[in-house]
Amino acid sequence: MHIMEGYLPASHAALWTAAAVPFVGIGLARTAKRVKNESMDVVAFGAVAAFTFVLSALKIPSVGGSSSHPVGVTLGSVLVGASVMPVITFAVLLFQALFIAHGGLSTLGANCFAMGVVGAYASAFAYLGLKRVGAGRNVRIFVAALAANVGTYATTSFQLGLAFPDQTGGVLSSFFTFLAIFAPSQLPLMVVEGLFTVLVVRAMPLGADPAPCSPERVV
């Protein structure tokens, strides 16, 4: 899901851009540092970036006659760490804004914050939380994908609700209106993304646990 070009007032667009920029900057610096000191596998990083492009390009029809895209950030959060995902998400969203008029440059910061920051960290923390309680790896990855989708669409709904409060119900009512719009398409997509992510991680023989997803690499 993307907020379309011009569909956030300029002040809100600037606010969300300011919120996203530090995460993209820190992500770039950390990626460069980890590649340099070889604590991040560049092949895994490349695969994660490629699959994020794939998932974000799939317009999947869903119940209720609407369609949407998987967010695609879970694989990266689990394999290379959430702090890297704002960078990859920014690249994907920029590509789509420039070449297929999806999302937009004015809403790039807001969309990047929802998917690349909230979505990525929600999936990483869900993964780590389940690891702590001893859940199996496949369950952790699947639930992490659900968390990424819920985090992303709740944030997008909040961004829109804040910008366009309902005249009677205010921000909260508007927030639920947008949630209700996204839910029918996004709920089934969560399941698709969860299964896809489990399959890809299983194809990469990382051992019992995808080692990169450790707390020090998440933040």
Next chain:
Amino acid sequence: MKKKQVLVALGIGFVVFMLATVLALMPINGADDLAANAVLRITPGYEPWANHGYQPAVIVAALIMGLQAGIGMFVGVLLVMWYRNRKQHKAADANAAPPGN
């Protein structure tokens, strides 16, 4: 990287290209469009203050999305195979190393 693995990655990439293109061409409202309509319903008179400047034809946008997905899948599958090959070689090297090394 074996030639067969590259061909498999190409095949999977092509299938995903076709799938993504067909999906993008299906005349279904996106959730993004529904949200934009809701904005106009909640705030009558709101006019988007920015626009893309150009809107690619439906078929062009669908093909770009298809290429994005297809090339991404090709590269992704290729890298996963490379990763697996490297892991297997490392394991083979470790097994072949004489004890004490």
